[in-house]
Amino acid sequence: MKSNILFFNTKLCSGCLLCEMACSLVQKGECSREASFIKVSMHPYLSVPMVSLSLECNCPDGEEKCVKICNQEALAFVPREDSTLKLTEAGDWFPCPLI
Amino acid sequence: MYGYAGKIGFINLSKKRVSIEKVGEDLIKGYLGGIGFLTRLLYDNVPRGADPYGPENALIFAVGPVNGTITPSSNRWTVGAKSPATGLIVSGNAGGFWGSELKWAGFDALVITGRAEKPCYLLVEDGKISILPAGKLWGKDTEKTEQMLRAIHNDPNLKVACIGQGGENMIPLATVIGDKTHSAGRGGTGAAMGSKNLKAVAVRGHLGVKIADPEALMSEAQRLIEVLMSEYHYWRYKDKGSPSGTTLYQEMGTVTAYNGQHGQFDKFDSVGRDVYLNRYSIGTTSCGNCPLPGWRKYVVREGRFKGVWTDGLENSTVQCFGTKIGNPDPDVVLVAHDLCNKYSLDEISVGVTIAFAMECFQKGIITTKDTGGIELTWGNGDALLKLIDMIAHNQGFGKILGQGCKTAAEHFGHDSDKFALQVKGLEISTVDPRGYQAWALQYAVSSRGAHHMRAYSTWEFGETPGGLSEEEAELAGIPETARTDRFSVEGKGKGVAIAENARAIVDSLEMCKTVARQKLGLYDNQVGLLNAVTGREWTKQDLMKIGERKNNLERLFNLREGMNPADDTLPWRALNEPIPDGPSEGAVVNLEPMLDEYYAFRGWDRETGHPMPEKLKELGLEPID
Numbered sequence: 001m002k003s004n005i006l007f008f009n010t011k012l013c014s015g016c017l018l019c020e021m022a023c024s025l026v027q028k029g030e031c032s033r034e035a036s037f038i039k040v041s042m043h044p045y046l047s048v049p050m051v052s053l054s055l056e057c058n059c060p061d062g063e064e065k066c067v068k069i070c071n072q073e074a075l076a077f078v079p080r081e082d083s084t085l086k087l088t089e090a091g092d093w094f095p096c097p098l099i
Numbered sequence: 100m101y102g103y104a105g106k107i108g109f110i111n112l113s114k115k116r117v118s119i120e121k122v123g124e125d126l127i128k129g130y131l132g133g134i135g136f137l138t139r140l141l142y143d144n145v146p147r148g149a150d151p152y153g154p155e156n157a158l159i160f161a162v163g164p165v166n167g168t169i170t171p172s173s174n175r176w177t178v179g180a181k182s183p184a185t186g187l188i189v190s191g192n193a194g195g196f197w198g199s200e201l202k203w204a205g206f207d208a209l210v211i212t213g214r215a216e217k218p219c220y221l222l223v224e225d226g227k228i229s230i231l232p233a234g235k236l237w238g239k240d241t242e243k244t245e246q247m248l249r250a251i252h253n254d255p256n257l258k259v260a261c262i263g264q265g266g267e268n269m270i271p272l273a274t275v276i277g278d279k280t281h282s283a284g285r286g287g288t289g290a291a292m293g294s295k296n297l298k299a300v301a302v303r304g305h306l307g308v309k310i311a312d313p314e315a316l317m318s319e320a321q322r323l324i325e326v327l328m329s330e331y332h333y334w335r336y337k338d339k340g341s342p343s344g345t346t347l348y349q350e351m352g353t354v355t356a357y358n359g360q361h362g363q364f365d366k367f368d369s370v371g372r373d374v375y376l377n378r379y380s381i382g383t384t385s386c387g388n389c390p391l392p393g394w395r396k397y398v399v400r401e402g403r404f405k406g407v408w409t410d411g412l413e414n415s416t417v418q419c420f421g422t423k424i425g426n427p428d429p430d431v432v433l434v435a436h437d438l439c440n441k442y443s444l445d446e447i448s449v450g451v452t453i454a455f456a457m458e459c460f461q462k463g464i465i466t467t468k469d470t471g472g473i474e475l476t477w478g479n480g481d482a483l484l485k486l487i488d489m490i491a492h493n494q495g496f497g498k499i500l501g502q503g504c505k506t507a508a509e510h511f512g513h514d515s516d517k518f519a520l521q522v523k524g525l526e527i528s529t530v531d532p533r534g535y536q537a538w539a540l541q542y543a544v545s546s547r548g549a550h551h552m553r554a555y556s557t558w559e560f561g562e563t564p565g566g567l568s569e570e571e572a573e574l575a576g577i578p579e580t581a582r583t584d585r586f587s588v589e590g591k592g593k594g595v596a597i598a599e600n601a602r603a604i605v606d607s608l609e610m611c612k613t614v615a616r617q618k619l620g621l622y623d624n625q626v627g628l629l630n631a632v633t634g635r636e637w638t639k640q641d642l643m644k645i646g647e648r649k650n651n652l653e654r655l656f657n658l659r660e661g662m663n664p665a666d667d668t669l670p671w672r673a674l675n676e677p678i679p680d681g682p683s684e685g686a687v688v689n690l691e692p693m694l695d696e697y698y699a700f701r702g703w704d705r706e707t708g709h710p711m712p713e714k715l716k717e718l719g720l721e722p723i724d
Contacts (some may be wrong), residue, residue, distance in 0.1 A: 014392035016385035021169035032307025
């Protein structure tokens with residue numbers, strides 16, 4: 001489980017799944033939603049995305065490919081000590097639930 | 100197998116039989132995937148002279164080797180058949196998430212033949228295919244169908260491609276819709292699906308895609324995303340949406356107003372790009388694996404259509420339900436778009452056919468006696484919405500319009516075929532061909548009839564600030580004169596042929612041609628990705644040959660069905676009636692010299708339309724039996 005907390009931006013996230021593809025590619029050498037630690041779910045009617053993170057994610061800080069591939073800059077790992085501040089200034093940033 | 104799922108599902112609905120076969124090396128090496136696979140499979144599985152509505156027709160879904168990977172925009176899927184609209188080969192292409200899911204479910208293609216005794220749907224899941232009774236799904240629109248299937252299977256991630264009432268009623272204007280709003284477009288594939296009593300193909304996959312060189316793929320994906328973001332069109336689609344194209348064509352005088360009686364729409368400000376952005380837009384989403392969030396969502400916030408919401412409004416939507424029919428009400432454009440998606444109708448063919456009928460009404464060729472009392476005046480939004488409903492349900496005047504404008508013109512007579520804007524039975528999409536000569540040529544020669552996405556000659560638009568890029572020039576491979584003068588015919592034949600071959604590779608990979616319209620559409624930018632995914636050693640020359648082979652095989656299919664070079668033409672209006680006003684005033688299409696150049700470059704006999712024997716030999720194709 002990562003110490004840093006993953007936030008996603010509800011306005012910037014487009015639900016494209018590139019973060020899932022990047023994670024599974026690094027973890028398993030394949031592109032697979034099942035193998036990804038980051039999970040994007042779309043509301044089936046409104047097409048609004050929600051991002052969550054597996055407790056199993058243990059990716060070294062600063063090397064998270066899910067964040068690097070996201071060209072919309074909708075993902076950010078925030079150190080635990082800064083996370084409450086991020087929450088207060090969040091705006092469209094939302095902490096990803098852990099699953 | 101890397102990249103490919105390695106399997107094709109063959110489903111005979113008459114016999115309720117499913118067989119699963121391995122993808123052959125010949126198919127992979129010769130046709131790559133996606134539309135390439137589909138073209139070969141159609142050629143081999145649809146007998147000459149097959150009834151498009153008969154059990155002998157094949158309905159094929161296909162995806163490509165990079166589908167379902169981190170490859171930017173690797174989400175597309177293609178569905179094809181012998182077309183109920185044209186009697187020729189047809190395939191339509193859509194984005195969303197269904198294509199990746201089919202790959203993750205373990206298939207590169209599905210070949211569906213026969214006709215189910217009762218309405219049914221297919222469930223494709225992790226290497227298995229089941230034929231299940233459609234039951235109460237039949238009669239429902241596409242949105243409701245998706246919702247019900249997810250409930251039946253207790254799975255919100257089930258991906259659904261299906262037909263609504265238009266497909267069920269086998270309307271030649273019907274299409275297949277994936278993920279609620281992703282339309283596979285043209286040529287009546289929805290009617291072919293309805294003729295098989297097939298309501299939906301629901302897919303769910305957990306198998307993933309094995310990657311030969313994960314590190315190289317990650318590196319290439321990141322590089323190409325940066326390349327994409329350096330391009331003008333990325334920002335135009337992201338920030339403004341597809342309707343920004345309509346604004347461009349209005350400025351160029353090619354917006355086909357009032358069925359092409361004018362180059363510009365006199366009420367354009369009420370349906371232009373900024374109206375949708377400012378009044379309706381609530382943000383964007385992406386298709387699967389796509390770094391370009393261009394799938395914009397729109398909500399009608401007030402008025403009699405309050406609460407209607409849809410997404411994926413296209414330039415073609417705004418033209419077909421706005422400028423072409425003289426409609427200044429953007430609410431109506433959005434509602435018509437939503438209706439067509441729900442009924443699984445091809446909104447381009449619907450809009451063009453209704454525009455044609457409106458001109459017939461204007462000229463007194465038809466009256467309210469023909470229309471069942473509908474005042475088919477320009478800009479009559481209520482008439483538009485009523486007719487969409489009647490077309491989908493095959494009722495009243497909708498029975499005639501649902502056959503498309505070619506057949507409607509035969510019915511109405513009085514030389515109305517002169518302004519029935521279609522080629523080979525398929526309605527002209529988007530731009531007025533008189534304003535862009537290469538665009539006109541691609542309408543004339545496209546294997547499926549008048550559509551712009553086979554060659555997608557965007558290099559003719561001059562839309563890139565500072566002129567066209569070197570990369571676009573390389574993609575086109577045509578003389579500078581052809582790229583810089585939209586009214587010139589010089590080099591356009593060669594350019595369209597080269598572009599058709601290049602776009603065929605994007606469609607075979609099943610990437611998005613909007614995303615890959617510039618640098619991502621270059622062979623040099625595709626080889627690295629493809630080899631990283633598949634572990635094979637494709638070369639640029641391999642891809643060029645595959646693209647050319649696909650286009651030649653489509654031509655052979657059509658020749659086998661009786662097509663001849665005279666069918667590679669345009670409506671009378673495009674060839675003879677100059678655009679009367681605006682920046683393209685005076686323009687008509689000078690088709691013959693472009694056709695001569697196109698045929699010569701293709702290596703096709705100008706008299707018979709057949710590929711020359713040496714061309715067939717070069718491509719490893721057999722002549723028609």
